[in-house]
Amino acid sequence: MPETVMDSLTLSHFLMTGAVLFCLGLIGFITRRNLIIMFLCTEMMFQGVAVSLVAFSRFHLNDTGQTFVIFVLTIAAAEAALALGLVVLLFRRKRTLDALVWSQLSG
Amino acid sequence: MEQYLEYALYIASVLGALSLALMLPKEKRGLRFVGPLIGAASVGGLWLFLSSDSFWDGRGTGMASWTFLYYYIFSGIAVASAVRVITHTRPVYAALWFVMVVLASAGLFLILSAQFMAFAVVIIYGGAILVTYMFVIMLASQSDPSEQNNQAYERVAKEPVMASAAGFLLLAVLLSVSFDYDALEAARAPVDPASTDAALIESTLQDRPLKIETLYVTNEAGEPVPAESVAPPANLDPTRLANAERIGLDLFQSHPLGLELAGVILLVSLVGAVVIAKTKVPDEQHAVSG
Numbered sequence: 001m002p003e004t005v006m007d008s009l010t011l012s013h014f015l016m017t018g019a020v021l022f023c024l025g026l027i028g029f030i031t032r033r034n035l036i037i038m039f040l041c042t043e044m045m046f047q048g049v050a051v052s053l054v055a056f057s058r059f060h061l062n063d064t065g066q067t068f069v070i071f072v073l074t075i076a077a078a079e080a081a082l083a084l085g086l087v088v089l090l091f092r093r094k095r096t097l098d099a100l101v102w103s104q105l106s107g
Numbered sequence: 108m109e110q111y112l113e114y115a116l117y118i119a120s121v122l123g124a125l126s127l128a129l130m131l132p133k134e135k136r137g138l139r140f141v142g143p144l145i146g147a148a149s150v151g152g153l154w155l156f157l158s159s160d161s162f163w164d165g166r167g168t169g170m171a172s173w174t175f176l177y178y179y180i181f182s183g184i185a186v187a188s189a190v191r192v193i194t195h196t197r198p199v200y201a202a203l204w205f206v207m208v209v210l211a212s213a214g215l216f217l218i219l220s221a222q223f224m225a226f227a228v229v230i231i232y233g234g235a236i237l238v239t240y241m242f243v244i245m246l247a248s249q250s251d252p253s254e255q256n257n258q259a260y261e262r263v264a265k266e267p268v269m270a271s272a273a274g275f276l277l278l279a280v281l282l283s284v285s286f287d288y289d290a291l292e293a294a295r296a297p298v299d300p301a302s303t304d305a306a307l308i309e310s311t312l313q314d315r316p317l318k319i320e321t322l323y324v325t326n327e328a329g330e331p332v333p334a335e336s337v338a339p340p341a342n343l344d345p346t347r348l349a350n351a352e353r354i355g356l357d358l359f360q361s362h363p364l365g366l367e368l369a370g371v372i373l374l375v376s377l378v379g380a381v382v383i384a385k386t387k388v389p390d391e392q393h394a395v396s397g
Contacts, residue, residue, distance in 0.1 A: 012286050014215065016285065017182045021189055023281070024192075027127060027193060027273075027274035030266065030270035031264040031265055031267050033261070033263075033264070036243060036244050040202060040205055044205065047209065047232070050224075051216075057219070058220060063356075064361065066350075066354050067361070067362055069221075069228075070227070070369075071365060073227065073231050074369040075369075076231075076232070077373070078372050081239070081376050082383070084240065085379070085384050086383060087247065088243060088247060088384070089388060091246075093389070097247055097248075097260070100260065100265070
């Protein structure tokens, strides 16, 4: 590859990867019917946000971006504990992980 | 060139939506093999277009030349694994593909010289959180041999076309915002020596000196003494700190309240998880099946 291509890795490239991960997680959250996979897709959205934050941190030379990723990890861990507890609770109630079984909640 | 960039982003978004709608699980599997081809073609075409040297020259950060190659490798692995996460019909395999997403983003973090975050993400996500997910998947899956391997709700996605359209509309909006061609054009000046990484880090960190005189440290006898009575180590230069040290400095110096709140959130979720797990629920299985 020519020299100009090598030197041209920009913030936009990493933002693109982060946006793709976020949107794929969003699509997965909408389309999948398994409750566990739905929460796995929210973790994937977190991952896209983390990639964007670390890229901002690198290209603006500010460590706060990486510090925020630590907070994102904290929230993801707390969310995983609570969400999986709720999923187990819902599974014990209906013996299925199908999200559409709970569609009466949407009114 | 600006409108070509916009067109390329929109075409790639439309093709990506089409391929993902074809790849999502559904009853008729006839066209599923076309989806990966269209998706790979659109992503590869967009990346080839973006890496053509009519864009972004002189806009780099002085990264080494191999980073460009590794960026494409890790991004490709991350995006392909993410697609597999949302298209795989078996939850355990979806969780394992998510581990690949985590590992690939850890590789991206290494390119971005965020070593601490790379390892933290692998340990916390790939280790702790994913193991919890695997536990719950195995706890909550029915092992009825008379059933098929996976349930109907795994094999049929709900609203694949509309969801793909909505998701990739959002993606097109995000991309057209983040690829601000005018801003990039204005920033395409030749690299100024004063704006290099080392000079910028030095000027940034000089604004935030180490407040070591407010700390208490222990002396040789183990008694707490004000740190100002102890001479700081001679090699404590903020510009020479490693990645993890700079993150720790930023975390404890600039975000102490956030740190406390994170601890409170973890405590609340711990108590909440215990309360949820101890809740007694009636079994409605017969009501559902009957």
